[in-house]
Amino acid sequence: MRRALRLLAGLALVAAGCAAVPPAAPPKPAPTGAPDLDAAHYRDAVQRGAKVYGAEPGDSLVVVRVYRGGRLAKLGHDHVVSTRDVHGFIDADQGRGDFYAGVESLTVDDPAQRAAAGFTSTPSESDIAGTRSNMLEKVLEAERFPFVALRVRKVEQGTLQGELALHGVTRPLRIPAKIDAGADHLEVSGSFAINQTDFGIEPFSVFGGALAVQDRIDLSFTIRAGRITDAKLAARPAP
Numbered sequence: 001m002r003r004a005l006r007l008l009a010g011l012a013l014v015a016a017g018c019a020a021v022p023p024a025a026p027p028k029p030a031p032t033g034a035p036d037l038d039a040a041h042y043r044d045a046v047q048r049g050a051k052v053y054g055a056e057p058g059d060s061l062v063v064v065r066v067y068r069g070g071r072l073a074k075l076g077h078d079h080v081v082s083t084r085d086v087h088g089f090i091d092a093d094q095g096r097g098d099f100y101a102g103v104e105s106l107t108v109d110d111p112a113q114r115a116a117a118g119f120t121s122t123p124s125e126s127d128i129a130g131t132r133s134n135m136l137e138k139v140l141e142a143e144r145f146p147f148v149a150l151r152v153r154k155v156e157q158g159t160l161q162g163e164l165a166l167h168g169v170t171r172p173l174r175i176p177a178k179i180d181a182g183a184d185h186l187e188v189s190g191s192f193a194i195n196q197t198d199f200g201i202e203p204f205s206v207f208g209g210a211l212a213v214q215d216r217i218d219l220s221f222t223i224r225a226g227r228i229t230d231a232k233l234a235a236r237p238a239p
Contacts, residue, residue: 055224071210088223158176160188166194
């Protein structure tokens with residue numbers, strides 16, 4: 001009986017996709033070669049007097065909710081992955097937007113985001129470190145695919161129409177969204193779900209799939225952007 005209890009205690013340290021490992025090393029510097037945001041289009045639009053906004057890193061937020069699955073799911077944890085490091089532009093006159101976030105900027109299980117998600121379990125520090133390590137190295141393959149990009153090409157009846165580029169695969173998307181536009185600021189928020197396998201990602205699992213990450217993940221975002229004028233654009237560094 002004691003041996004069985006020790007085994008179960010060890011399994012409890014394993015969340016869906018988070019084998020316990022020593023704390024991860026400090027994140028590597030962000031890789032170069034960020035996605036092309038078609039800055040020339042937005043520069044020309046500003047010069048034409050169009051309403052162009054630039055995403056404000058630190059004020060925007062993307063949240064991904066990842067769910068446990070498998071026969072031993074109760075021994076694992078659901079997880080929240082988030083980032084505020086969102087870059088991009090919005091051409092409000094044409095209903096167009098180009099955004100990206102670096103995979104290395106992703107944070108796992110920020111306490112405030114877990115609380116907002118309603119997740120009641122508390123992963124240990126080693127669980128969180130293991131989850132992030134597995135996510136970057138084995139799932140997202142961050143060195144090969146260092147960025148996630150969202151391109152919006154049309155806004156119609158409160159729906160963003162565009163495409164998501166993730167893990168080397170690009171898929172069309174239609175995202176219900178709320179848009180609040182002012183003279184100097186614009187905020188776009190929405191949520192949608194994807195299947196990891198649609199983007200060539202194999203959901204993480206251990207014990208032959210008895211403890212696993214579900215294929216479906218839920219994403220939500222709030223992008224806050226400030227109006228770009230000619231003067232600001234001239235001083236704005238290239239993305």
